Amino acid sequence: MTPFHKYHGAGNDFILLDDREGKLLHQFDQPTIARWCDRHFGIGADGLMLLRNHPDYDFEMVYYNSDGAPSSMCGNGGRCIVRFAADMGIVKEAFHFLAVDGPHRANLLPNGWVSLEMLDVTEVSRPQPDVFVLDTGSPHYITFREDVAGIDVFREGRSLRNSAPYKEKGININFVCEDEDGLTILTYERGVEDETLACGTGVTAAAIAAIFRAGVADGYFHVPVKAKGGNLAVRGQLTEGRFTNLWLEGPAVRVFGGEMD
Incomplete structure (x- = not known):
């Protein structure tokens, strides 16, 4: 039986495993990860992460999407693994860890949130007046709408994700509207191949697109x-x-823990 922990960042949920002894990673092939992440036959999650030792950093983040495939950077996952590392006894005033897209810094905030440094963005394309494409550690398609209420995120998001030129590598689709309080966002994630309740790299991309657009x-x-x-x-x-x-x-919260065969 393998101990696991379940965390979420604004509803974007993950299975966390402590692999600092280096005994778990080889056990998790793609079908096993997909089974663990299945919401009917497993624990249920948008992704699975392993906390691993690294000689040059506080820890290494190894991340897989819910389909079991290795993924590009996950912002909410990065924030959750920082909270998990602290809960596992890695106590730091400022964290410095390695993810698939390179090093990241992070801090635990007094309000309980976790702050995660993201990669610089130097290129934003604008294929249509209200559509932006950029990479914030993962590729994102941002489409601004007057209102996001009533959008069929699964249907429209899946169609855009599988359209040219994005079909082969996939892209995350974000529907965004602006008001006086900021942005509202709905996201369809590649790898999960469904709507998720939040996406950290998507939120980052939406904020950048909004600044660029304005x-x-x-x-x-x-x-x-x-x-x-x-x-x-x-x-x-x-x-x-x-x-x-x-x-x-944003928030990074432990939900529960247990053991899985």
Whole structure:
């Protein structure tokens, strides 16, 4: 029996495994991970992560989507594994860990949220006036709408994700609307191949697209974002078209733990 822990970041939920002894990773092939993440026949999650030792960092994050395949960076997963690392006794004022897209810094905030440093973004494409494509550790398609209520995220998201030129590698689809309180977002995630209640890299991409779309002048920005599963925020710096010092912030909560055969 293998101990596991279940965490979520604004409803984006994950299975966390402590593999600092290096005994678990080889046991988790794609069918096993998919079975564990299945919401009817397993534990149920949007992804599975292993916390592993690394000689140059506080820890290494190894992440898989719910289909069992290795994934690109997961922002909410990164925040959850930081909370998990702290719960497992890795106590730091500031964390420095390695993920698939490179090193990340992170902090536990006084309000219980976790703040995660994201990669700089230097390129944003705009194939249509209200459509933006960019990479925030994972590729994202952002489409702005007057209102996101009533959107069939599964149907429309799946159609866009499988359209040219995105079908082969896949892309995450985000439907976004703006109001005086910030952004509201709905996300269809590749690898999960369904709507998720939140997506950290998608929230980051939406905030950047909103700043780009508004033509905001260089300087500091802070964008509140409401996902289906809860509230998050993105802060950063815009300088001559470069988005730097990007931080994704939001809740990271342990739900339960147990053992799985």
